[in-house]
Amino acid sequence: MAQVLEFKLPDLGEGLTEAEIVRWLVSVGDVVAIDQPVVEVETAKAMVEVPCPYAGVVTARFGEEGSELPVGAPLLTVAVGASDPAAADTAAVPVGADTKSGEAEGSGNVLVGYGTGAAPARRRRVRPAAGGGAPRSTAGAGSGAASGAGAPRSAASRADAPPSSPVRESARATPLDAVPGQPPRVEPASDGPVPVISPLVRRLAREHGLDLRELTGSGPDGLILRADVEYAVRAAEQRPPAAPAEPVRAQGETRIPLRGVRGAIADKLSRSRREIPEVTIWVDADATELMNARAAMNAAGGLKISLLALFGRICTAALDRHPELNSMVDTAAREIVQYDRVHLGFAAQTDRGLVVPVVKDAQALGAEALTAELGKLTEAAREGRLTPADLTGGTFTLNNYGVFGVDGSTPIINHPEAAMLGIGRIVAKPWVHQGELAVRQVVQLSLTFDHRVCDGGTAGGFLRYVADCVEQPAVLLRTL
Template sequence: MAQVLEFKLPDLGEGLTEAEIVRWLVEVGDVVAIDQPVVEVETAKAMVEVPCPYGGVVTARFGEEGTELPVGAPLLTVAVGAAEGSSGSAASPSSASSSLSSPSPSPSSGSGTESSGGSGNVLVGYGTGAPAARRRRIRPDRLDRAVAEAPVSVAPVVAAPVAEVLVAEAPVHEGPVPVVSPLVRRLARQHDIDLRRLAGSGPDGLILRADVDRAIRTAEETAAATARVQAPVAAVVAAPNGVAAASDAERIPLRGVRGAVADKLSRSRTEIPDATCWVDADATELMAVRAAMNAATGPSAGPKVSVLALLARICTAALARFPELNATVDTAAREIVRLPGVHLGFAAQTERGLVVPVVRDAHTRNAESIGAEIARLTELARTGKLSPAQLTGGTFTLNNYGVFGVDGSTPIINHPEAAMLGVGRIMPKPWVHQGELAVRQVVQLSLTFDHRVCDGGTAGGFLRYVADCVEQPAVLLRTL
């Protein structure tokens, strides 16, 4: 006998509490295998495909694409054992609940799945390793019959009430309402649908789930039409700042990556007393050194080295001299925490917004290694495949806003770090070189720092060392 199990949005780690549905990978009526990805969600950190720990027939999906759901909210329900010959075994409710708590560190940990019938994991990259089955659609009459006969173990779903639907063509039922499925009754109750006023499309007037879904859509369309009629009444609304705003003004929700950036920058401005110092530097020699590196040939010649990689290597050398800036502040304990290693973040602009991938243990890498890791993380950022772990844990950030064609900026510190180095565009400018006016490659460097961790002397010393390495790369070579 079939059993309907509910799969909830799991904890995706890194302190994330919600996710937005980007794309459903299955439809109602599809047969899914254990650990088959069923939905693609976007968190504040990355895009994630979420696999289902059950194998069976999808009987319901909760949330349309673009809907934001909290962790623990229902994602879909699966009729386990409803489809004859379906891929994946039936999962017990006990094993399902335990699978949502903590993912296993390796695929091999799911070796007991064959006996329990369910996956012990819900995150991408983990699971039993069972081969994914082809999507197969079940005939609607068989699906309705399987769901109707299934003992439901679905927790109540909190949903916004929908206005009661009155179907004029359908007579009011007298006596028992022709509904067999408890799932249909629950769905109607959650959306305030009067089943006595619905005309069933099943045999002998049996009310099916499709009938209730149709009534819900009708109610929503009626409510939307009413709102459109009433909208012109309020042509102008008062904005919070007192400025009149048109009623058709576009409102963009602050969620996903944009919302995470807004929260972090707001917290940075609220908690950190930041200050900024800047200096112009002659980058002509640095550019010449880079050109010589990339022009080298032979077995010892490695991949091309970018300007960002050289600046990153300079930053790690500067932080070794000024460890005060590789720190954070524990506000609760009122302590400055100096960090032993440098995990260097770099700002990357993508179609999804600004993200800051982190190069782990940058203090142990040379310029070539840092450059290769920056290139790898940048490609992942552009394709939206960065994991949450690759976007957290930074101790210092390098922000190359020069790629946008601007000379300078006062960047906001990436909370909870203590400093950020900003780099403007490198461009030809008149410059006094060896007592004579010449055209040189000049760049503006700016350092925004947390004034709690150090004073201006330390910040100025850090920035001056970076500028000296840019102007005279031999300064850095002496410490390698």
Template sequence: MSVRTFDLPDLGEGLTEGEVISWDVAVGDTVAVDQIIAVVETAKAQVDLPCPFAGTVTTLHAQAGEVVDVGKPLISVEVAGTSSADTALVEDATERSTATQERMDEERAGSGNVLIGYGTSEAKRGRRRRVGRRPSSSAPAGAPAAEMALTLSEDDATPEPSAPSPVSTEGTSAADASTRGGRDEPGSRPGEAVRVISPLVRRLAREYGLDLFSVTPTAPGGIITRRDVEAARAARDDSGVGSSGESRRAAESVTSVASDATGPSAGGTTPTTATTGLRDERVPLTGIRRTIADRLSRSRSEIPDATTWVDVDATGLRSLKDDLAATVPDARIGYLALLARIVVAGLARFPELNASVDTEAGEIVRKGVVNLSLAAQGPRGLVVPVVHGASAMSTEQLSAAIRDVTGRARAGTLSPAEMTGGTFTLNNYGVYGVDGSTPIINHPEAGMLGVGRIVDKPWVVDGALAVRPVTQLSLSFDHRVCDGGVAGGFLRYVADCVERPGALLAGL
């Protein structure tokens, strides 16, 4: 018997550290080669980390919420004597684990050829450790303004609440969290314990309005993981129990109880009131949030953007959606897929917007294919999944691809390759019940089309006043790649296709 230590591997070019979000194993557990042992979050993505050794876990060198430098010990496993074949298998597993995200080689450090919030950086950051803080008495009412302007849901009709900030406010150690009772979960039972190590898991359960006692654990030792919570939520949604509004109300109820129980804060600071739930607090910009902040700042400082918008009568688009639902119901083609089809056709007519700017070479780079980015809100915050090759897809294929990437974005299971390489962004912020926005362009792209809610409004039709479903389309574009004439032409074409979808046939 010997003890072998698995160091945190290099999870991508330019990355120097990763934060342990949750452990799927505990000391004393038996693990197999390639078994997932932990979820690690980097500045680019969240990664399920496999173990290259088979044996018994002896030491976890980091707790959930701790940041580990690349090359530092992560887990130690006691292994038995291995044959040459076993040794080769272990070496192969190690090589695969260190190459988890090396398919992102096209992302050069500092090149900016990435989505907002997930870029590489030339500057190396020092090691950080998450600091424990007093639990916040309430979750944010919604995402920050910049995030709200970059959100998308697969549900095209019903507004959804913004996800709270992914920064955990739990300061409890992993050992305490794994054994304490579920006092802060909906429907918790006094005197019973729920085995949860990760604060992220508890936060997701609160957001979804789930009772952790009803979640079936799948990890060794009966520990509930993020995947278990996501599976429980999906099972509940499939059964029709608990709408998004009910989940939100359950989360607000839990927050209210926590706020009432907190009372005045110690040390003479501003007390928390049960009516507002406000408190003085500093939230460190770490991990994903820091990278998002850096990328948004870079986009705003580098891109001279302008925004133009138009109100459109969506009667034609609504009729087309209803006709497709009646004739090809299995295709499940919704508003978002139809808008994506129109955007792709518009970019074929106005290729200036399907481009980026190479500042070092002093060139505008126009792309030969449309890789459509879709702003989405996931459990870790803002993500921008990409439908690669959207210009070569049929409307039905495009609809299926959008459902796939947006669904996995909300589940937090996208790979880094699926969040890079976009050439233009479609942003459906209408699901939040808002009409318009001026979002920050997804660097290094040159344009973003935003779509507001579809709502009945007075509209003049053939000289008479009528009630029509109306939506607002807004285009933010990089003024370096085109002038207002091109931007206005693209937006007018999209608007005409929304009002009269038959115009799409002219380009086929």
């Protein structure tokens, strides 16, 4: 007998609460193996292929490509123990039922926040159906009397829902597509008084505008407990708002949803501008000697040293002298947190928007190792292969806007960091060199910093040291 198990969108880490379905990798009726990727999703951090922890036949999928699902919402249901799609029509065990006899093995903790090796959820209370038919679950997820098939739970369920969800089946969404012969069970609303455990439960429901008839109790004989009402309140607060009415669009107007990576960028920039009192200072520097030093290093053979890697190496040396800028402000504790290691972020433009990959422990890398790491992360960014870990944990960021052909900028700090160095284009300009006018390779450098972590003297000292290293690379030899 096949068991229909539900696989929910797992916690993908880094505090992510939703993901957009980019591409389904399986269809209803497909046979899947343990840890086989079943869907590709895009979070606010990266593109991720989500593996299924069960082996069996896909009986339903939830959500269309392009739609967003919250963490904990069902992705698909799998008939475990079935070797072909027809086997999915056999009687199924409700989600959360005890399956110790012939229990299907899962893959364990595949992604952050979910694992199939945990003990099964407690058994739902089952009572006989009227007329002595097959037993049914009080939550409406048991096997139907006519078809004998288990109805999959819907996208309205949540990751932290108790085994007997207080949301009625009549309010749950139906799957995008399902195996014929397995319609979701809909339990009609009942008349008469609602059984609750105490008047406190009724008052709590009334204060939050909840209709107790819309809840299914997890207590004995469907008794509504305080935990059921509190769960329903949390679910209502975290449920995505209803889609607004289609806006009136002017002729030639295009609306682009702020979601996924683009939405995360917008949120982070807005938060940075709201919370950080930022100041920008800048200086022009003669980069001729730095360009000559790079040419000499690359002429010696081996990996070609990138200009960004040289600026990164200069910044790690400058942060060693001015650690105030390698920090963040803990607003809740009203403390400045200084770091003893430099996790160097760098802005990278991709087809899906601006991302900031992070080179961990950049202070321990030389120019060649830093070049290799920057190249690896840049390639992963362009191919959409960055993981959330690659995009978080930065302590200082480089922004090379010179690649766009511009001289200067006043960038927004990459929250929650305290500073960002901007690098303009390196261009031939007239410059006074050794008392004479000459054509030199000049770059504009800008430092945007959080004025809470330091004053102008510290920020100016940092930027002046960076400029000195650009003009005279031999200054770096003191730190090598």
